[in-house]
Amino acid sequence: MVVLPVTTWRKSPSREEDQDPAGEQPLHVASRLHAFNRFELKYLVPVEEAAEIRDELAERMDRDLNSPVGGYGVWSLYYDTPQLRFYWEKIEGLKFRRKLRIRHYGDLDGVTDESPVCVEIKQRVNRVTQKRRITLPYGTARRLCDGRELVEHSPQERAFIHEVLELVVRLNLQPTAITGYQREALVGRDADTGLRVTFDRRIRGRDRDFHFGIATPENRFTIPPHMSVMEIKVNERTPHWITDLAARRNLNLIRVSKYVQSVEAFGLAPRSVFHVNEADCPPPNPTEQSLPQQRSAPDAPLKAGAQ
Numbered sequence: 053m054v055v056l057p058v059t060t061w062r063k064s065p066s067r068e069e070d071q072d073p074a075g076e077q078p079l080h081v082a083s084r085l086h087a088f089n090r091f092e093l094k095y096l097v098p099v100e101e102a103a104e105i106r107d108e109l110a111e112r113m114d115r116d117l118n119s120p121v122g123g124y125g126v127w128s129l130y131y132d133t134p135q136l137r138f139y140w141e142k143i144e145g146l147k148f149r150r151k152l153r154i155r156h157y158g159d160l161d162g163v164t165d166e167s168p169v170c171v172e173i174k175q176r177v178n179r180v181t182q183k184r185r186i187t188l189p190y191g192t193a194r195r196l197c198d199g200r201e202l203v204e205h206s207p208q209e210r211a212f213i214h215e216v217l218e219l220v221v222r223l224n225l226q227p228t229a230i231t232g233y234q235r236e237a238l239v240g241r242d243a244d245t246g247l248r249v250t251f252d253r254r255i256r257g258r259d260r261d262f263h264f265g266i267a268t269p270e271n272r273f274t275i276p277p278h279m280s281v282m283e284i285k286v287n288e289r290t291p292h293w294i295t296d297l298a299a300r301r302n303l304n305l306i307r308v309s310k311y312v313q314s315v316e317a318f319g320l321a322p323r324s325v326f327h328v329n330e331a332d333c334p335p336p337n338p339t340e341q342s343l344p345q346q347r348s349a350p351d352a353p354l355k356a357g358a359q
Contacts (some may be wrong), residue, residue, distance in 0.1 A: 083208035116237035165191025246287035
């Protein structure tokens with residue numbers, strides 16, 4: 053790990069008086085750090101068909117306890133280098149790649165500096181997706197990622213906090229894009245307890261105003277609103293009945309990244325072969341109202357509501 057220059061990040065002054073001589077919190081302080089590995093399979097599915105698949109899956113799966121009827125909001129602020137290093141690593145398919153984001157679950161109404169968010173490093177090692185994250189108040193998360201400040205943490209969280217700081221400082225990371233969508237989640241039962249299937253719809257984002265608490269942000273659809281992204285997530289093997297369902301419905305695996313889609317939709321980088329184009333996903337029953345939405349506009353994606 054690269055040693056951080058002492059002039060590039062700051063300790064939180066509110067913590068210095070409370071720290072012991074070793075600079076650590078007492079060992080009994082609980083860690084807010086969470087980590088897991090899994091395999092992910094993604095499909096692009098029309099919203100109406102996604103609802104049918106969800107109902108079929110519900111016969112063998114349970115609704116996630118944190119997923120109410122209609123789903124819940126997921127908002128992510130992605131950081132990247134001025135040269136979009138993380139974006140290009142994804143496009144080039146590097147076997148090891150990382151990205152840093154701050155994620156908020158739920159509606160954005162009333163988000164304050166005290167609202168809980170996750171600072172997350174998502175990385176890919178060959179075919180395995182790994183996530184490590186820590187839950188922090190929103191203001192603290194921004195001090196860590198934007199202010200490059202060594203924020204309050206427990207001994208168990210030290211390595212992760214320092215890794216975030218090392219990435220931010222060494223690579224000069226900066227806010228690059230915000231993505232948001234509505235998610236419904238199902239979890240496996242009995243022998244399929246490691247299975248999770250999510251359906252993400254109304255996928256949108258923006259390339260400015262990088263604050264979750266902005267009252268009227270100008271978000272735009274980055275994937276056509278009549279399409280949803282279905283993700284199958286497993287710890288080890290995908291159940292055979294899931295693969296049978298995908299085959300029966302002629303679902304095709306795709307390489308899609310909501311962050312990459314946003315970068316390309318807002319013209320921050322040329323559209324790659326993995327880009328989901330509006331013209332390739334026409335609505336099932338075009339109407340006069342939806343027809344203008346089918347025109348390709350690289351520098352002006354479809355507008356969406358603020359939420």
